[in-house]
Amino acid sequence: MTLSVPQKTPINVRPLQYRDLEAVKALANQCVGQEASERLATVDRDIMQASSWYGLRKFLRILPYSHKKDRRIYVAEGEQQILGLIQVSPFNSTGSTWRVERVLIDETLPQLETAASQKAIGSQLLRYCLENIWEARTWILEVNINDKNHLALYRESGFQPLAQMTYWRLKWEAIKELAQQNPDLPNLLPVSNADAGLLYQLDCASMPPLLRQIFDRHIPDFKSNIFERTISKIRQWLGRTEVVQGYIFEPQRKAAIGYFQLVSCSKSSRPHQAKLTVNPAYTWLYHELLVQMAQIAHKYADTNAINQGTSPLPSLEFVSADYQSEREEYLNKIGAFPVENTLLMSRSVWHKIRETKPLEGLQLSDVLQGLKPAQTPIPSRISWLKLMSDNYSKHPNHDIFTAKPSESTSKVEERSPKSPKPPNNGHRA
Numbered sequence: 001m002t003l004s005v006p007q008k009t010p011i012n013v014r015p016l017q018y019r020d021l022e023a024v025k026a027l028a029n030q031c032v033g034q035e036a037s038e039r040l041a042t043v044d045r046d047i048m049q050a051s052s053w054y055g056l057r058k059f060l061r062i063l064p065y066s067h068k069k070d071r072r073i074y075v076a077e078g079e080q081q082i083l084g085l086i087q088v089s090p091f092n093s094t095g096s097t098w099r100v101e102r103v104l105i106d107e108t109l110p111q112l113e114t115a116a117s118q119k120a121i122g123s124q125l126l127r128y129c130l131e132n133i134w135e136a137r138t139w140i141l142e143v144n145i146n147d148k149n150h151l152a153l154y155r156e157s158g159f160q161p162l163a164q165m166t167y168w169r170l171k172w173e174a175i176k177e178l179a180q181q182n183p184d185l186p187n188l189l190p191v192s193n194a195d196a197g198l199l200y201q202l203d204c205a206s207m208p209p210l211l212r213q214i215f216d217r218h219i220p221d222f223k224s225n226i227f228e229r230t231i232s233k234i235r236q237w238l239g240r241t242e243v244v245q246g247y248i249f250e251p252q253r254k255a256a257i258g259y260f261q262l263v264s265c266s267k268s269s270r271p272h273q274a275k276l277t278v279n280p281a282y283t284w285l286y287h288e289l290l291v292q293m294a295q296i297a298h299k300y301a302d303t304n305a306i307n308q309g310t311s312p313l314p315s316l317e318f319v320s321a322d323y324q325s326e327r328e329e330y331l332n333k334i335g336a337f338p339v340e341n342t343l344l345m346s347r348s349v350w351h352k353i354r355e356t357k358p359l360e361g362l363q364l365s366d367v368l369q370g371l372k373p374a375q376t377p378i379p380s381r382i383s384w385l386k387l388m389s390d391n392y393s394k395h396p397n398h399d400i401f402t403a404k405p406s407e408s409t410s411k412v413e414e415r416s417p418k419s420p421k422p423p424n425n426g427h428r429a
Helices: 018-034 040-046 050-060 113-131 149-157 174-181 195-205 209-215 228-240 283-299 305-307 324-333 380-395 406-416
Strands: 012-015 072-078 083-089 097-105 140-146 162-169 188-190 241-250 255-265 270-278 316-321 337-348
Touching: 012 113, 018 072, 018 097, 018 337, 050 083, 050 195, 083 113, 097 113, 113 149, 140 149, 140 305, 162 209, 162 324, 174 283, 195 241, 195 255, 228 241, 241 283, 255 283, 270 283, 283 316, 283 324
Parallel strands: 097 140, 270 316
Antiparallel strands: 012 072, 072 083, 083 097, 140 337, 162 316, 162 337, 188 241, 241 255, 255 270
8 A cells, every 4th residue: 555645845936037027016006905014015016017017118118228127927827826926136236136026925825824934945946046146146135124034035045134224204293303404415416327426426425334345336337328317317207206316425535424315105095215425524414415305305395285285295214324323313303203114134145056066975086086087097298208308318419310110219109208217128137
């Protein structure tokens, strides 16, 4: 009597295809409903919009489009069902650092009810990206500190903590109060491609050496081409948003000491997104740049709808890292409150070791394959020249180039050139 052993369902990880869009959209809808963070839920909304942008993204890959928009989605399929997906994108222009934006697992399936099965699918998705995207030597990701499942998945996959990020939110009342002040920014300039070198130096000066090495940004990361600007203007017009950015130039040092970018939403319940970079030696710029952004946010806000109570009060969102203590002190001072704490993690895959054989099963011949001769060695010309020189030293009056070889010479030629023996002159030992 034979016992039937249940076999595991084979999992196939592959890129996203058009026939997967409906299942991916349903999975993203499910995760958006469970996601408490609005910032992380935006990535899921981008996945839901993949059906309408699928053909356009395929076409834009043949154009010199931005590396930041080259998002890739891979799905895990088993028994003709989508079990999960992973979304990744390059972080810099050279592609040396990639970012894991989201890992989604369908927890409603019966074969994925346990945490171990969900972790196995997520680990397989991560391993597929680490092995197949060869240009990436460093991976980074950001995870909520309260998301224990994803945090355990990333730790088991080799990701290590890099920095702790805190997201702050400033209410509309504080924005109105700041907008009434006048910022002291005499050297505030608009951003263009000509200023990419200054912004690159400011970015390097504002972070520790470890993050600078992992991010691996270069001057092209702070430039934009005509395709990026055109697509950005179209998205701003469709989403009714406005992007304003500028930097502070120090004429004595001829360097940028501060930079801000504000994504203002006039007809949306989402908060205004603000990005702030300040040189650690010029902490007084925090207040001046924040006043400037408050005036811009107040300008683009729909004040009529706010006064009538038909629109929610807009807010301003910032981010600070644990190595920016002066920024956190200032945000606490003006009345901002933290809304989310995340952990920035990284993993290096510089070596790219292929694990085809276990180490304990390797033989010495497998390890030292380069020391094996490829074929039987053939005597080179050096052995013939050495033989001719020996004969000439013994018979100086004999022309070795025209005379026929003697019997002793022919016997020497038949022997191996590595162990020559003295010629036999007919005398026995």
